[in-house]
Amino acid sequence: MSHTKTIKNLIVVGGPTGSGKTDLAIKIAQKFGAPILSADSRQFYRGMAIGTAQPDPAQLAAAEHHFIACREVDDDYTCGDYERDALALLDGIFTTRDTAVAVGGSGLYINALCEGMDDLPDADPELRARMEEQWHAGGSGQILARLQQLDPEFYDKVDRANPRRVIRALEVCIKSGAPYSTLRNAAPKERPFRTMKLAPDMPREELYGRIDRRVEGMMAAGLEAEARALYPRRALNALQTVGYRELFDHFDGSTTLTEAVESIKRNTRRYAKRQMTWFGRDPRMQWFAADRPQDALDAVEAFILSETKN
RNA sequence: GGUGCCAUAGCUCAGUUGGUAGAGCAACGGACUGAAAAUCCGUGUGUCCCUAGUUCGAUUCUUGGUGGCACCA
Numbered sequence: 119m120s121h122t123k124t125i126k127n128l129i130v131v132g133g134p135t136g137s138g139k140t141d142l143a144i145k146i147a148q149k150f151g152a153p154i155l156s157a158d159s160r161q162f163y164r165g166m167a168i169g170t171a172q173p174d175p176a177q178l179a180a181a182e183h184h185f186i187a188c189r190e191v192d193d194d195y196t197c198g199d200y201e202r203d204a205l206a207l208l209d210g211i212f213t214t215r216d217t218a219v220a221v222g223g224s225g226l227y228i229n230a231l232c233e234g235m236d237d238l239p240d241a242d243p244e245l246r247a248r249m250e251e252q253w254h255a256g257g258s259g260q261i262l263a264r265l266q267q268l269d270p271e272f273y274d275k276v277d278r279a280n281p282r283r284v285i286r287a288l289e290v291c292i293k294s295g296a297p298y299s300t301l302r303n304a305a306p307k308e309r310p311f312r313t314m315k316l317a318p319d320m321p322r323e324e325l326y327g328r329i330d331r332r333v334e335g336m337m338a339a340g341l342e343a344e345a346r347a348l349y350p351r352r353a354l355n356a357l358q359t360v361g362y363r364e365l366f367d368h369f370d371g372s373t374t375l376t377e378a379v380e381s382i383k384r385n386t387r388r389y390a391k392r393q394m395t396w397f398g399r400d401p402r403m404q405w406f407a408a409d410r411p412q413d414a415l416d417a418v419e420a421f422i423l424s425e426t427k428n
Numbered sequence: 429g430g431u432g433c434c435a436u437a438g439c440u441c442a443g444u445u446g447g448u449a450g451a452g453c454a455a456c457g458g459a460c461u462g463a464a465a466a467u468c469c470g471u472g473u474g475u476c477c478c479u480a481g482u483u484c485g486a487u488u489c490u491u492g493g494u495g496g497c498a499c500c501a
Contacts, residue, residue: 135465158465159463159464159465159466160465169465170465194462194463195462196462196463196464197461197462197463197464198461198462199462200462201462223465224464224465225460225464226460226461226462226464226466227464229461230461230462233461234461235461235462236461238461238462239462240462241462241463243463246463277459277460277467277468277469279468279469280459280460280467280468280469281467281468282460282463282464282466282467282468283459283460283467283468286461286462286463290462301461302461304461355463355466358463358464358465358466359465359466360465361465362465363465384454385465386465387455388465389465390465391455391456391457392458392459392460392464392465393465395457395458395459395460396459396460396464399458399459
C-alpha cells in the first residue's frame with residue numbers, strides 16, 4: 119500500500135525590507151497550511167522585536183513561525199548554521215506536510231538554504247580580529263601580499279578594497295591549507311524539495327514612503343527603549359543593525375534623536391537598495407505587484423499543483 | 429512704499445577677471461559563499477529665476493521684471 123512520494127515545496131518570499139514580505143508569507147501559509155521559516159539574519163534575535171520588524175503577536179498567531187527570536191544577541195550565528203538548522207527543521211516538517219514558506223530579506227541566507235554553501239572552514243574570530251586590526255593599522259598591503267601568495271587566482275578577482283572579502287579568503291587559506299578559490303565550486307546542492315522564489319514589487323517612491331512610515335511606527339512602538347536596553351552590548355555583531363546603531367550614536371551624545379531617526383530612514387533605504395540589487399540578479403526570482411497578492415497566491419498554487427521537478 | 433542683499437544640482441552652497449559649471453549631503457548603479465540589516469566599489473543627475481540689451485560668445489556685465497530675506501518708513 120505504498121503511494122507515490124509527494125513532491126515537497128519550499129516557497130521563498132524575498133524582496134526589500136518594508137515591501138510586505140511578512141504579510142504575503144502569512145497569506146501563503148494560511149492558504150496552503152504551511153509553516154513559515156524566517157530567513158532574516160536579524161529577526162533570529164531576542165530583544166530586537168521592534169527594530170527588526172519581527173512578526174507581531176497577531177501575525178505570529180496567524181501561522182506557524184520558526185526562527186523568530188530564537189537566539190540571544192551574543193550568539194554567533196552564521197549562514198552556515200542557518201543552512202544546517204533550516205534543513206533539519208524542513209526534514210521534520212516535510213514528514214507531515216508538503217509545503218513550507220521561507221521569508222526574509224537576507225539574500226545570503228536564502229541562498230544557503232536553497233542552493234547550499236560550499237564546505238569551507240568556519241570563522242576563526244581570533245585570526246580575524248588580528249588581521250582586521252592589522253588592516254586598519256595600515257597593514258592591508260601585507261595581508262594582500264599574503265593572499266596573493268596563497269591564492270593568486272582569487273587575489274586577481276577579489277575586491278581588494280574590501281577587508282571582509284580579503285580577510286575571509288586568507289582565513290580560509292590558512293585554516294584549510296588550500297587556496298580559497300579551489301574550495302569554492304558554487305554548484306547548487308541537491309535538496310529534497312523544489313523551490314519557487316517570489317518577491318513583492320512596488321514603485322521605489324512608494325517603498326520609501328512605507329519605510330519612512332514604518333520607522334516612525336517603530337519609534338512610536340518603543341524602539342528607543344529597546345535600543346537602550348541593548349546599548350551595553352552594542353559591539354556584538356547582532357547589533358550591527360540599522361535602527362540600533364543610529365540610536366547608539368544618539369545615546370553617545372553625537373546626534374540628536376531627530377537626526378538619529380532620519381539616519382535610520384536613510385540607512386533603511388540604502389539597505390533596501392542593496393537587497394534589490396541582490397534579489398534582482400537572481401534569475402529565478404519572480405516579482406509580483408505588492409498590491410495584488412492574489413496574483414502571487416495563484417502562482418504559488420499553480421506551482422504546487424504542477425508536476426515539474428523544478 | 430524706499431533702500432540693500434540674494435536667486436546655480438533634490439537640499440545647503442562654491443564658482444566662472446565673459447568661452448554653457450563643482451563640492452558636501454541626498455539620490456542612483458553595482459559587487460558580495462560562515463560578520464550579510466554586514467562590508468566594499470562606481471556615477472553629476474543642471475533652461476546657472478525670467479526678459480531685453482552689450483558682445484563673436486552672457487550663468488557671469490547692463491536694463492526692466494518676478495520671488496525671497498534684511499533694514500528704513
